[in-house]
Amino acid sequence: MNNNNFLDKNILLIDDSKTILMFLASVLKKEGYTNLHSALSAKKAYSILKNKKINLILLDVVMPDIDGVQACQSIRNTPETAHIPIIMVTGDDSDETLKKSFDAGADDFTTKPINFMNLNTRIKSVLSHKEKDLQILNQTRYTAMNDMIDTLAHQWRQPLAAISAAVLDIEIAYELDELTPENMKSHLKNINNYTQDLSKTIDEFRSLSKVESKAKEVNINKLLSYTMKIISSTYMSQNISLEVKEQTNLKPIFAYPNELVRVLLSFFQNTQEAFSKVNKDSKKTVQIKTRQDNFYTTISIKDNAGGISKENLLKVFDPYFSTKKEKNGKGLGLYSSKQAIEEHMGGKISIFSKNNTTEVMIQLKMSEQKRLQKEGI
Ligand SMILES: Nc1ncnc2c1ncn2[C@@H]1O[C@H](COP(=O)(O)OP(=O)(O)OP(=O)(O)O)[C@@H](O)[C@H]1O
Ligand SMILES: [Mg+2]
Incomplete structure (x- = not known):
């Protein structure tokens, strides 16, 4: 540069x-x-x-x-x-x-x-690091978009199949001279509902891919339900069950909701990819928990998909670290999630692995935000 x-x-x-x-x-x-x-x-x-x-x-x-x-x-x-x-x-x-x-x-x-020479060198080095981070971020967004298109295609499959079946029914009933007005009305109503569903999902995905310029107050439980709805059909087709334990009185936190959904989706994607390598007959479970203490709202996502070795656990947040050669993993999911949570939203992200489980934990603060708002930021 x-x-x-x-x-x-x-x-x-x-x-x-x-x-x-x-x-x-x-x-x-x-x-x-x-x-x-x-x-x-x-x-x-x-x-x-x-x-x-x-x-x-x-x-x-x-x-x-x-x-x-x-x-x-x-x-x-x-x-x-x-x-x-x-x-x-x-x-x-x-x-x-x-x-x-x-x-x-x-x-x-x-x-x-x-010492001006010293300061100038530091300014350029810090700005150039930032520039590189930005390039990685753009690359990550591109990968995240590809993953989202896969998920979208999955979500579209069911309503598309239903529309096609309804059209076929109409055609057969017409050819057999059995198409009653009630029958036709009911099919058209179903087709209309399915097309509205399709259009809604595409709108949701479009807004998800937008880069947000302002942080907003976010209800974490709502945001999690929304994210789970996106992945539910893919998870169901792979027999992965989601167990949710939400604390109900969470404080709203200040964050970038779309970015946070993208981070959560990348964890769910990792979990799903890890499950693809385990024994098909084992019970695949992802536990999602939310918790509130005086300082933090915590989201924990824990799977039993095999875990991460001690050696790899030290590297998972490094850019370009990936063990997924087969799917051409970029190794940017956790790195960019860390950037998003820690640098963009002032929170913390950690990962733990024990036995055959992996737990990713995000902690976001609200109380600090309120204090800062009072201070005038
Ligand atoms: N839930 C998990 N279970 C087992 N291993 C995991 C899990 N999450 C992450 N990992 C390990 O951490 C590595 C880094 O994850 P990360 O999401 O950063 O990259 P990736 O998934 O390999 O590629 P990308 O996300 O860019 O497509 C993975 O390659 C995998 O070895
Ligand atoms: Mg990943």
């Missing part, structure tokens, strides 16, 4: 010193960066982030009121800003500050007095 492609990126500079802000802006301008924005406090930065699409943040650590580490955490925990790369800029290069910054979700770190 040509580094000059980054020069028009929106960079937000946050520092409580006007002199440092001016210095940073002037050196970056000299380097050719054209879209620079400055904020003297985290609060001011939050309001810029609300109104502007920012591609990179340079964030001072020591600031009054909300310091850089807290600001970094808030930005990471907010779905709309969670994906923005952050480079911490600080005079304090102690191990403790370094650890705190990375724990809060910073991508990189540079020290004051600012």
Whole structure:
């Protein structure tokens, strides 16, 4: 990637010193960066982030009121800003500050007095990593679309067969001179219902493939039922039973619903692919549970499809790690799910495997969101 492609990126500079802000802006301008924005406090930065699409943040650590580490955490925990790369800029290069910054979700770190060569290299490296992530994301969307088309084809099969059977019935009854008006009416009504079903599924799939620009309040149980409806016919045809245990009083969480459905579908797809390798006679079960505690809404999806070896378990979130040579697995499902949940929605994703089971767990926060909204993000 040509580094000059980054020069028009929106960079937000946050520092409580006007002199440092001016210095940073002037050196970056000299380097050719054209879209620079400055904020003297985290609060001011939050309001810029609300109104502007920012591609990179340079964030001072020591600031009054909300310091850089807290600001970094808030930005990471907010779905709309969670994906923005952050480079911490600080005079304090102690191990403790370094650890705190990375724990809060910073991508990189540079020290004051600012060495411009060093900063510029870091900016380009962070932006280029982001660009690569985006390319992988696009590739994943393409694979996810292919999987969805398979599911759609499966869902269409039954109503299409029913329409075709109704047409055949009409034809035979007509040829035998047995076609009564009631008979005709009833067939036409059924055909009409089936075509409406087909049109509804296609609309649902179209909206699912859309990339959303804003996070929304989501009812997790409803979203899960919707996702299960999509996979139910495929699961039924493969004798996979779904066991659902939902906690009823879940707090609404802030997320991107279509993206979340795509993530869940990729887990269900993995489970189904794992079952295709196990003994046909074994009982295939997927347990879906939701749970609420003070901090998190948790979704757990657990299958008994054989499990994952200890060695592979360490690699499943790596991009391009796949054990599915036969189906030409890209190895992007779990990687991009992690990006979506952790970087885009400020949540957590984990995977466990014991005996012959695999459990994927997603945790999403609402309470934090409310706190941030109060803070003004
Ligand atoms: N439920 C599961 N049971 C057993 N193994 C699993 C399960 N989920 C994931 N894995 C393992 O993790 C690997 C990575 O999964 P991931 O979804 O990232 O990629 P993939 O399914 O191989 O390819 P893609 O999703 O890009 O089509 C899989 O190849 C498989 O070995
Ligand atoms: Mg997969």
